[in-house]
């Protein structure tokens with residue numbers, strides 16, 4: 001493996017490179033002895049024990065103080081990389097940290113680390129396996145709580161254990177087939193076929209379990225987005241601002257106010273979602289608006305939860321919105337503070353597909369929703385069948401900022417219970433997470449390939465009991481397994497994995 005050039009000692013800022021903060025960490029790895037550290041601390045005789053934090057000043061050659069802070073020595077192989085490491089906890093101004101790194105490079109035999117080079121050395125020195133490195137990558141780049149926990153699990157070898165179990169059964173299958181080739185005429189042949197049958201069944205159960213966990217769109221799982229679409233002037237940006245808790249999007253009564261889509265992260269029931277406000281959809285000949293609409297439809301297609309927002313008082317051409325309405329997950333009506341809202345909503349619903357319907361409170365301030373039953377628009381509609389406009393008095397208070405969307409009326413108002421928007425969304429999200437999806441694209445591809453290779457093996461095995469043919473199929477299966485477990489890691493796989501890493505990791 002030679003993703004990174006040489007084994008020279010490396011140095012990097014391991015905390016953020018741009019933001020000023022109270023503390024920053026510089027990490028060095030791969031040095032032979034602690035002479036540089038003794039010189040840096042201005043104490044050639046100091047005793048430095050591993051895994052002890054020491055406070056010190058750090059000096060340059062002219063005796064000027066570079067900074068002061070803590071340092072800890074980790075003696076290889078008992079370190080993250082498996083090499084000798086020192087971590088310096090310095091003041092978090094990136095200028096201080098950069099000057100410190102530059103000094104180590106100029107004065108001692110260090111070079112600046114490439115992104116991911118510490119992790120690469122950990123892999124090379126078998127301190128981490130490939131799935132752990134991938135877990136680390138997931139953890140550091142996660143945009144959702146699921147990504148965080150999936151990354152942590154990978155780091156803790158959860159999946160690796162499953163893969164190893166699969167490979168263990170595979171090795172049994174392979175050994176039996178080799179035995180069958182070598183001792184075809186032996187008396188033990190029948191037992192060998194029986195063992196093969198048992199192991200094949202075990203492998204099948206394991207790979208099917210893993211294969212099920214590769215279903216679903218990974219982008220939606222790792223970076224779930226909620227997109228607000230709908231006609232111009234529907235109140236999308238008003239709702240967006242309420243949900244993010246600030247006046248992020250421009251709101252106006254001019255049709256086509258939002259051009260480029262904008263997004264912010266919000267937290268719903270503990271999970272993070274990217275909320276996207278989009279350009280209102282309408283027929284237009286205006287070039288920029290048209291481009292904005294195309295982009296809106298593009299993010300709409302990729303979104304995890306697609307909410308169609310509309311003003312029930314607007315008349316709109318259903319043919320134009322038909323596809324979007326069909327594809328959306330829920331429909332939300334705004335302008336509940338305007339007289340006659342309920343009858344307008346009922347009227348509109350007659351021409352809409354049967355989706356989960358929600359209503360916002362005045363100016364998107366509060367909202368509640370819930371599926372509206374089969375007919376009339378079918379069946380009881382809960383709170384609002386009593387008619388009348390929805391006022392804040394009947395609902396709960398205004399929606400909060402990030403992490404505090406809702407709570408929504410019915411629960412607190414004593415009105416009949418209706419599902420609320422955030423509950424519906426987090427319910428959908430939990431449903432896709434309940435299958436414990438595998439969060440690494442490479443693993444998904446390998447598992448699918450193993451699944452196919454196994455099916456080919458298994459179908460052949462059921463038809464003909466020819467150990468030579470089975471042997472070649474089993475070898476193909478083995479190659480994919482080795483690649484999944486990381487026993488064989490082609491250069492481009494490593495390049496791809498490490499290209500995601502940041503400097504200092």
Ligand SMILES: Nc1nc2c(ncn2[C@@H]2O[C@H](COP(=O)(O)OP(=O)(O)OP(=O)(O)O)[C@@H](O)[C@H]2O)c(=O)[nH]1
Pocket residue numbers: 231232233234235236237238239250251252253254255256257258259278279280281334335336337338360361362363364
């Ligand atoms: N009365 C009332 N007015 C609302 C409500 N929601 C939005 N509005 C008003 O409707 C107008 C359009 O609101 P926006 O949020 O800009 O609508 P939009 O869907 O983002 O519009 P585009 O960006 O043009 O697609 C603004 O004047 C809002 O103040 C509501 O619930 N009640």
Ligand SMILES: [Mg+2]
Pocket residue numbers: 236237238249250251257258277278279280
């Ligand atoms: Mg808008």
